[in-house]
Amino acid sequence: MIFQGRLIPRLEVLAAHLLTHLAALCSEKRCALCAAPIAKNALRPPVDDSADRTPRPPENPAGTPNHAHGQGNGAPQAGDLGICPACLLKLPERTSGFCLRCGEPMHPDISAGLCGNCLQNPPPWNNFYFYGVYTGYLRELLHQVKFSQGLHQAGALGKLLAGRFPDGSTGSTSQYDCIIPVPLHKRGLRRRGFNQSVLLAEPVSEKLKVPIRRDILAKSTDVGQQHGLSRSERFKNMQGAFTSARADNLRILLLDDVLTTGATLRSAVLCLLRAGAERVDAAVLARTPGS
Numbered sequence: 001m002i003f004q005g006r007l008i009p010r011l012e013v014l015a016a017h018l019l020t021h022l023a024a025l026c027s028e029k030r031c032a033l034c035a036a037p038i039a040k041n042a043l044r045p046p047v048d049d050s051a052d053r054t055p056r057p058p059e060n061p062a063g064t065p066n067h068a069h070g071q072g073n074g075a076p077q078a079g080d081l082g083i084c085p086a087c088l089l090k091l092p093e094r095t096s097g098f099c100l101r102c103g104e105p106m107h108p109d110i111s112a113g114l115c116g117n118c119l120q121n122p123p124p125w126n127n128f129y130f131y132g133v134y135t136g137y138l139r140e141l142l143h144q145v146k147f148s149q150g151l152h153q154a155g156a157l158g159k160l161l162a163g164r165f166p167d168g169s170t171g172s173t174s175q176y177d178c179i180i181p182v183p184l185h186k187r188g189l190r191r192r193g194f195n196q197s198v199l200l201a202e203p204v205s206e207k208l209k210v211p212i213r214r215d216i217l218a219k220s221t222d223v224g225q226q227h228g229l230s231r232s233e234r235f236k237n238m239q240g241a242f243t244s245a246r247a248d249n250l251r252i253l254l255l256d257d258v259l260t261t262g263a264t265l266r267s268a269v270l271c272l273l274r275a276g277a278e279r280v281d282a283a284v285l286a287r288t289p290g291s
């Protein structure tokens with residue numbers, strides 16, 4: 001009896017301990033990119049890749065987002081993003097020194113300028129949003145998403161892009177009626193099995209409280225890979241590559257993974273405007289440097 005009397009309370013204590021550990025294990029956050037555990041209350045390291053760390057310019061006429069996303073500014077922290085501080089350090093956000101219309105990296109002193117391409121041939125979109133330069137870890141991760149089906153990583157990267165937008169208003173007062181991820185051609189979609197732009201758009205849709213619409217824009221031409229083509233070849237290749245259902249009076253946020261020359265986005269935006277869209281903004285996760 002004495003033995004039983006001791007054993008049962010011990011078993012209960014053991015079970016309670018096990019349950020606590022199990023709960024801790026289940027609630028432990030792990031980095032969506034490298035699977036390292038994320039400490040509770042882990043802060044987001046203040047990293048940007050603009051060379052001189054100058055403050056961002058004041059609100060500009062081109063409407064490029066000026067909301068700085070450092071600590072203390074209501075920016076999502078490491079835990080909220082599902083990304084550990086070590087990975088965030090390798091994913092610098094571009095906060096100054098870029099073309100306001102297309103994100104082309106520029107000297108940090110040119111804080112509110114346009115690149116030569118945009119001056120000569122202004123893009124058809126209104127505002128432009130992007131997270132960082134397509135290089136290093138960001139490039140590596142996007143490659144993994146596209147070619148190794150890193151689906152869980154795409155959601156985390158989408159959260160980084162979502163952080164570039166001011167906090168969402170309700171759907172009815174939002175500045176957008178819908179978010180349109182740049183579609184793949186149906187053959188491309190069959191090959192890959194998913195559209196990475198849709199995965200990136202989901203956290204943005206959640207933040208802005210604006211629905212994703214995949215029934216408006218379609219890629220009608222399978223243009224294949226654009227790698228290795230010159231700038232003018234890319235533009236020629238993308239002409240008429242999209243078709244659109246009526247988009248009358250819609251205010252649209254068009255979203256893609258990477259902007260290289262802008263040929264894809266230009267073609268898609270023009271198609272939506274021809275279909276009656278009132279306004280189209282563009283957002284990409286990453287901007288290729290020097291193109």
Ligand SMILES: [Zn+2]
Pocket residue numbers: 031032033034035036083084085086087088
């Ligand atoms: Zn990590």
Ligand SMILES: [Zn+2]
Pocket residue numbers: 099100101102103104114115116117118119
């Ligand atoms: Zn530009």
